[in-house]
Each structure stands twice: as C-alpha cells, then as structure tokens.
Amino acid sequence: MSDDQAAPRILAARPPILAPGSAPIPPLRPGQPPLAVLVDYDGTISLTDVTDKIMYTLLGPSFGREDAAYLAGRVGSRTLFGKMVQRLPGDGAASVAIAEAQPHDPGFAGFVRLAQDLGVPVEVVSDGVGFFIEPALRRLGVPEVPIISARTTFDGARGWMEFPNGHPDCFVCGTCKRQRVLAHQFAGRTVAFVGDGESDRYAAAYSDLIFAKGDLVRLCRAEDWPYGLWRNFDELTDWLGAVVNRWRTDPASLPAHAPRPFVCGPEVWGSGRTDPGSTVSVWLRWRRGSAATLGRGALPPPSGASEVCARTGRSVELEKPPEEMRHGEVCLCDRRGDLLAG
Numbered sequence: 001m002s003d004d005q006a007a008p009r010i011l012a013a014r015p016p017i018l019a020p021g022s023a024p025i026p027p028l029r030p031g032q033p034p035l036a037v038l039v040d041y042d043g044t045i046s047l048t049d050v051t052d053k054i055m056y057t058l059l060g061p062s063f064g065r066e067d068a069a070y071l072a073g074r075v076g077s078r079t080l081f082g083k084m085v086q087r088l089p090g091d092g093a094a095s096v097a098i099a100e101a102q103p104h105d106p107g108f109a110g111f112v113r114l115a116q117d118l119g120v121p122v123e124v125v126s127d128g129v130g131f132f133i134e135p136a137l138r139r140l141g142v143p144e145v146p147i148i149s150a151r152t153t154f155d156g157a158r159g160w161m162e163f164p165n166g167h168p169d170c171f172v173c174g175t176c177k178r179q180r181v182l183a184h185q186f187a188g189r190t191v192a193f194v195g196d197g198e199s200d201r202y203a204a205a206y207s208d209l210i211f212a213k214g215d216l217v218r219l220c221r222a223e224d225w226p227y228g229l230w231r232n233f234d235e236l237t238d239w240l241g242a243v244v245n246r247w248r249t250d251p252a253s254l255p256a257h258a259p260r261p262f263v264c265g266p267e268v269w270g271s272g273r274t275d276p277g278s279t280v281s282v283w284l285r286w287r288r289g290s291a292a293t294l295g296r297g298a299l300p301p302p303s304g305a306s307e308v309c310a311r312t313g314r315s316v317e318l319e320k321p322p323e324e325m326r327h328g329e330v331c332l333c334d335r336r337g338d339l340l341a342g
Helices: 050-059 061-071 077-085 093-100 108-118 133-140 177-186 198-204 215-223 233-249
Strands: 035-039 122-125 151-154 159-162 190-195 209-212 292-294 306-308 315-317
Touching: 035 177, 035 233, 050 061, 050 077, 050 093, 061 077, 077 159, 093 133, 108 122, 108 133, 108 233, 122 177, 177 190, 177 198, 190 198, 198 209, 198 215, 209 215
Parallel strands: 035 122, 035 190, 190 209
Antiparallel strands: 151 159, 306 315
C-alpha cells in the first residue's frame, strides 16, 4: 500500500482546550447514558434566525453585503458580528424588541426536562450575538442549561461583543462549537448535534449524530455526512426516550464516538486565523488516496490539471480542473490525514 493510500494514524486522545470561564463538562458517571446533545439556537430553538432578523431589520443592505461575504467563506463570524453589532442602535431597545417578537419551538422545554431526567447533558451552542437566548429560554420555561455563546452589551452609544467561548488560538468563529463537541467526546460521550444552518458546519463536522434541517441538510449532503431530518423538538423528545431505553438493554445500540479529521481551527489553518477562506484552505478529511481536500472560499484561476496550493505553496494535482472544483473535493497537495480530532 502506498503512502498516499495508507490509513490515517489515530493520535492519542487529549482534552480540548476550552476558553477560560467556559461551562465545565460534566463527568460521565456510572449508569448514565454516554450521550450529550448540543443544540443550535438561531433557527433551531427559535423558529427564525433571530440574529439575522435583527441585523437585516436594523441595518438592511449593509448587513446583506457582509452576510454574503460570510456565507462565501471570506469572513468569519467573529469579524462579521463584532463589526455589525457596533452599527446597531446603541441603547439595544430595538434589538431586544425584535428578538422578543420571534417565535420559538415550544417543545424544547420538554426535551430538556426529559434529557435531565435521563442524565443526558444538553447545551445550547450559538455563534450569533447571543444576548437574547437566556431570556427567551426563561420565557419558554426551559430548565437551566449551559448557554455557550458570545456576550453582547449595549452602552447607550453602541453595541459591543465579547467572545468568552471562542477558541483561544483561532478567531474565525465567535463561539467555538467544535471545542464543545470534542470536550463531551473526550468525557466519554457520543455527541448528537441539532441544527439548521451554515453556522453549524464546524459542530456537525465532528459530531457523531447529526439532526439537520434547512441549510444544514444541504451542507450534510455536500459533505457526505450522515444525518437525520427533524422538524420539531417533540420528535426529538420521542427519539431521546427511545434511544436511551434501547441503550439500557443493549449498550451497543448507541453509536460509539469515532475520531474524525480536523477540518478547521489552528490544526488546519495555523494560529490566529480570522477568516476561513480568503485562500484555498486545506481541509483534513480523510479520503481514499488522499488526506487533503480543498476548502471553501475563492478557488485559484483555472489552469488545467494542476495548481499552486495557497497553504503549502507547492504545485498540486487536482482531480479535475479547478474551475470545476467545489468545496470538499479532493486535491493531493498534502498528506496530513494522521491528524484526527480525538
């Protein structure tokens, strides 16, 4: 077997670095199901994307242009929202009013209550502006759960954002959902992720089970990630009860965590990165015959069967001309498939 076709080496598991002050990961105790559920907020618990609703309502086309750059992979969410929050009305009243008018899934409270009864940790993980999540959950009657998000305040003159749950060495996302997934896996749990959109990319990429709707379905299909469709938390409550009951009689029925290659963060981009795709990123998803894939963002200009990788500076072989490449397709520029997330 050639080096290019050799299977990736699994690195020793090690605890992921969480930001100082982040909510601790509860230890897995004997008799508890080895399962955690991480849940997006915007468009998942809320039935609209509350962050986008605020931004588009109050900032209009100026946010639309910035949002398009984010969706194209040219700008990270920390840069996007950190800048745009400063343009919102400084007293915060208009933002709060818009947030409070948004509908939410009433079944989330029952889902959390069942999970807590079963000993299954649930976290809300959000890469939005975050200030409205806790009061919204309180109005829904949701029992207390960790909320992993940015911190937004208004001082009367402008809004400000802090990122207490960001990655300490990577500044692409405001909230590093990836690290929360990895931390629960390191504690011995299978992680199920529930989401709906682009901001869920880096959580879904590492999760053991994915429940998707909206744009996250398209993303899972593009990346060949197995997923389950979901419509509401009443369905997920039924699923949770059933899966834990099966686990009690057959522990092997719960899918075990399997390490996955890094596709983001300093392991891929180097320390200090602030945007995910201003160059051709190398994504470390293992594929047969190659360990590297082209990441999202601007592709190099077409020039036939080879190109220069923006990460390594080397001439690389492509499976097809670069103008036909899309996010996630394989190039052979680098063999780093031995780097796995844990």
